[in-house]
Amino acid sequence: GDSVTQMEGPVTLSEEAFLTINCTYTATGYPSLFWYVQYPGEGLQLLLKATKADDKGSNKGFEATYRKETTSFHLEKGSVQVSDSAVYFCALSDVGGSEKLVFGKGTKLTVNP
Amino acid sequence: EAQVTQNPRYLITVTGKKLTVTCSQNMNHEYMSWYRQDPGLGLRQIYYSMNVEVTDKGDVPEGYKVSRKEKRNFPLILESPSPNQTSLYFCASSWATNEKLFFGSGTQLSVL
Numbered sequence: 019g020d021s022v023t024q025m026e027g028p029v030t031l032s033e034e035a036f037l038t039i040n041c042t043y044t045a046t047g048y049p050s051l052f053w054y055v056q057y058p059g060e061g062l063q064l065l066l067k068a069t070k071a072d073d074k075g076s077n078k079g080f081e082a083t084y085r086k087e088t089t090s091f092h093l094e095k096g097s098v099q100v101s102d103s104a105v106y107f108c109a110l111s112d113v114g115g116s117e118k119l120v121f122g123k124g125t126k127l128t129v130n131p
Numbered sequence: 132e133a134q135v136t137q138n139p140r141y142l143i144t145v146t147g148k149k150l151t152v153t154c155s156q157n158m159n160h161e162y163m164s165w166y167r168q169d170p171g172l173g174l175r176q177i178y179y180s181m182n183v184e185v186t187d188k189g190d191v192p193e194g195y196k197v198s199r200k201e202k203r204n205f206p207l208i209l210e211s212p213s214p215n216q217t218s219l220y221f222c223a224s225s226w227a228t229n230e231k232l233f234f235g236s237g238t239q240l241s242v243l
Contacts, residue, residue: 050229052232054232060236060237061135061221061223061234061235061236061237062174062221062223062232062234063234064231064232067231069229107173107174111228111229118176118179118189118228119164119176119228119232121166121173121174122173123171123172123173124173124174
């Protein structure tokens with residue numbers, strides 16, 4: 019079945035450090051890929067998405083590229099801020115396959131000043 | 132303002148006492164879903180609905196019921212809550228499963 023695997027956390031970085039959170043997936047159809055972010059005490063909100071191979075999603079300095087050959091959608095940011103501290107979820111929607119939305123387990127990021 | 136509203140925000144109850152968590156969206160979304168979030172397990176889908184009167188089980192439906200009588204509302208019902216249903220619950224909606232999902236603020240449920 020469809021699945022999403024993302025790197026275990028927690029991840030702790032200093033302000034202005036480079037961030038990578040790895041995400042790989044398995045799917046039977048043509049998945050759309052997403053990164054959601056959950057700030058403390060809040061619901062999840064969409065950070066970025068990509069709907070086909072080689073698409074790059076970007077928002078708020080974060081980027082992720084849909085790599086079909088490696089079934090990956092790694093999240094990156096060149097210089098993190100304290101305000102980026104949150105839990106990040108990778109997700110896929112298997113359009114043409116199960117049509118279900120599947121989430122990874124989440125990666126908690128803490129950025130220290 | 133486009134939003135998903137779920138109530139209550141916090142709920143403490145006892146084993147076996149029926150409860151309902153309400154969810155309402157004002158965006159005319161077709162798709163609605165319930166998730167529970169537990170430490171180390173991430174987000175797991177309980178039930179989802181593709182449209183009015185159409186509901187399907189997610190990954191962890193045992194002990195839960197839902198209904199979709201109107202497009203905007205998707206309540207989650209626990210007929211006989213048990214302590215293992217203590218969790219943080221989220222309702223979400225979107226136009227389709229491959230579109231942006233809008234989440235409510237969450238309901239923290241404790242079953243004693």
